[in-house]
Amino acid sequence: MGAVSWTDGSVVVAGAGAAGIACALGLARAGAEVILIEPRERVGGTVVHALIHTLGGLLDGASQPLNPGLPVELEERLVAADPDTRRRRIGRTWTLGVQPQVYAAVVAGWLTEYPQIRVWCRSRVTALSLDAVGGLTGLVAQGPAGRRDLEPAAVVDATGSAEVVRLADPRLVEPGAAVSGLVARLSGVAPDALRFPRGVALLRKLRQSVIDGALPPACAGVWLDQGVRSDEAYLKLAVPAGDYDPAVMAAAVAALTALLGREDGFERAGLAAVGELGIRDGGAATGEYRLSADDVRAGRGFDDGLCRADWPIEYWHPEQGVQLEYLEAGRAYQIPRRALKVAGVGRLWVAGKCLSADPLARASARVVGTCWAMGAGLAQVLTTAEATP
Numbered sequence: 001m002g003a004v005s006w007t008d009g010s011v012v013v014a015g016a017g018a019a020g021i022a023c024a025l026g027l028a029r030a031g032a033e034v035i036l037i038e039p040r041e042r043v044g045g046t047v048v049h050a051l052i053h054t055l056g057g058l059l060d061g062a063s064q065p066l067n068p069g070l071p072v073e074l075e076e077r078l079v080a081a082d083p084d085t086r087r088r089r090i091g092r093t094w095t096l097g098v099q100p101q102v103y104a105a106v107v108a109g110w111l112t113e114y115p116q117i118r119v120w121c122r123s124r125v126t127a128l129s130l131d132a133v134g135g136l137t138g139l140v141a142q143g144p145a146g147r148r149d150l151e152p153a154a155v156v157d158a159t160g161s162a163e164v165v166r167l168a169d170p171r172l173v174e175p176g177a178a179v180s181g182l183v184a185r186l187s188g189v190a191p192d193a194l195r196f197p198r199g200v201a202l203l204r205k206l207r208q209s210v211i212d213g214a215l216p217p218a219c220a221g222v223w224l225d226q227g228v229r230s231d232e233a234y235l236k237l238a239v240p241a242g243d244y245d246p247a248v249m250a251a252a253v254a255a256l257t258a259l260l261g262r263e264d265g266f267e268r269a270g271l272a273a274v275g276e277l278g279i280r281d282g283g284a285a286t287g288e289y290r291l292s293a294d295d296v297r298a299g300r301g302f303d304d305g306l307c308r309a310d311w312p313i314e315y316w317h318p319e320q321g322v323q324l325e326y327l328e329a330g331r332a333y334q335i336p337r338r339a340l341k342v343a344g345v346g347r348l349w350v351a352g353k354c355l356s357a358d359p360l361a362r363a364s365a366r367v368v369g370t371c372w373a374m375g376a377g378l379a380q381v382l383t384t385a386e387a388t389p
Contacts, residue, residue, distance in 0.1 A: 010035045010118075011382065012139065012152040014125050017045020018371035019352025019378075020158030021107050022070050026379025028114035035150070036117055037141055039124045043111065046160070047368060048104040050278030051183040053228055055103075057311045057369025059094040061329055063087055067307045067373040074372060077106050084228050092326050093312065096369075097228045100275075120145075125155075128167045128348075135346035136168070154347045154382055158375065161282030162354040168345050173354075176281030178363065179316035180244065184235040184253045186260070187272040191230040193265025199224060202263060206256065215259060218252035221321055233269070240318050244277050280316055280353075280366060287356025289338035296333050296364050297325075305334030306377030309370040315363035325360075335365060340378055349382075351375045 011027055013020045016038035024036045036043070046052055058071050065072045075096055078085045082102040088095050111117055123143025131137050136155060141148045157164035162173045194202070203224050209215040210222075223236040235256055237249065253274055260266040294300075296313060310332040313325040327333075339356045342348040352371040353362065365374075 010150070010152055011154050011156065012037060012125070012141075012150060013156045013158055014164045015045070015158035015160060015352070016043035016119065016121075017158060017160060017352060018047065018368045019375035020045070020156070021111065022372040022375030023156050023158060023351050023379045024117050024375075025070060025110065025114065026376045027382065028117050030379065030383035032116065032153075032383065034114075034117045035141075035152070036111070036119045037123050037125060037143075038119065038121045041121055042104065043108055043119060043121070044100075044104045046278050048100050049276040050181070051100050051185055051234070051273060051275035052278070052368065053100060053185075053234060054088060054090065054095040054097055054225075055368045056093060056095050057309060057367035058096050058372070059087060059369070060310055060332065061092060061094065063089075063094040066310060066332065066369065067376070070376040071369055071372045074106075077110065078102060081106050091324075092329075099228050125164050125167065128155075128164070130168065130345065133346075134344050136348050152347070154349060156378065157285065157342075157348065157350045157354060158352045159282075160279060160353040162285045162350060165285045165342055165345075165348065165350060165354070168342070168348060172286040172342060172345070174284045174286065176279075176283045176362070177318055177359065178281035179318055179321075180239045180280055181278040181316075182237045182239055182249050182253070183275045183278065184237075184257075185227065185272045185274075186233045186235065186257065186266070186269045187231060188268040188270050189227075189231050189233045190265035190268075193263075194224060194226045194233060198265075199226070206259070209259060215255050216248075216252050218248050219256055222256065232272075233266075238316065238321070239277060250274070281359065281362055283354060284362055285350045285354050285356050286343045287339045287350070288341045288343050289336050289356060291335065291339045291355065291357035291361040291365065293358055293360035296361050297327065299327065299331035299333045301334045302336035302338075304337040306337055306340070306381065307335050307370070307373035308332045309335060309365055309373070311364045311367045311370060313360050313364045315360055335370070335374055335377070337378075337381055340374065340381075349378060351378045
């Protein structure tokens with residue numbers, strides 16, 4: 001098939017997280033009409049709702065932008081919105097430290113600059129129509145305005161869990177098994193409370209408290225991190241897939257906050273916010289190509305590469321905890337277009353965490369910066385003569 005004909009209807013992008021927002025912006029800049037569908041009250045995805053304050057995948061190991069265009073503009077807008085937004089080295093990687101609420105305001109405002117993007121919050125795609133050869137011919141969206149029947153030119157599943165692909169055929173989705181995360185933000189923390197080596201010693205003390213029974217088992221594997229502001233700290237708890245109990249995790253956060261309140265630098269600290277459960281791996285679509293861990297390790301390029309990525313393979317194993325495998329210094333791989341095209345279903349694409357990839361490859365490609373680059377790259381594909389809807 002040839003290029004997408006925009007006279008066929010709007011492009012529907014399901015999921016207003018990093019990949020979905022980038023895709024919608026890229027499409028709008030190319031002149032497309034876009035319907036951005038988001039089940040939550042507001043846009044922003046995992047960064048906003050799960051309180052992610054360090055954005056990985058935007059920068060390479062030398063602290064330079066990995067991909068041009070929208071990912072670079074994202075950093076520029078975030079820095080302009082808040083002087084505390086800055087590049088931060090973590091281990092061998094460079095991240096962008098940002099307040100989740102600043103990110104929320106920036107991306108929401110950015111979308112309003114394009115009247116051809118219609119944002120439908122508290123809405124989701126609930127059904128697809130396919131023709132006899134597997135081509136997507138229509139969909140149903142449900143939201144506050146009721147049922148809407150659409151005949152889009154193309155559909156992009158950027159839900160992070162391949163929610164739309166499952167409607168086409170559940171067999172096209174490989175389940176995810178990586179551990180999820182729950183993040184809480186503390187305010188009122190002394191500026192040097194987590195400065196090395198104090199932060200390391202405190203982390204060890206917290207983990208020993210779990211072993212001794214002073215903290216509940218849900219606090220096992222707790223992480224502490226400095227915030228974007230000097231008076232902040234972030235608590236991060238691991239939650240096995242399918243094992244999330246809100247009451248249990250709320251009690252764990254409360255116990256951690258109380259124990260920390262007895263430590264130097266945390267006497268005035270209080271719980272400022274608790275995020276939603278952050279799903280690291282909600283499943284992968286079956287694409288025309290399955291990105292592999294070997295592709296990632298080799299820094300493989302592709303003829304149909306859309307963007308570059310070099311985040312380490314950061315796999316949160318259900319039993320063994322986080323397993324971190326860095327790429328060779330200076331090495332980056334590409335995300336191929338075929339890994340975003342759903343196999344056997346015409347006009348249906350994915351972008352972001354649910355790309356077609358094996359679990360270890362997803363553990364590298366799932367980060368925010370790579371998802372922004374994927375969404376922007378897919379928008380270019382869908383607006384060129386080489387597109388294959």
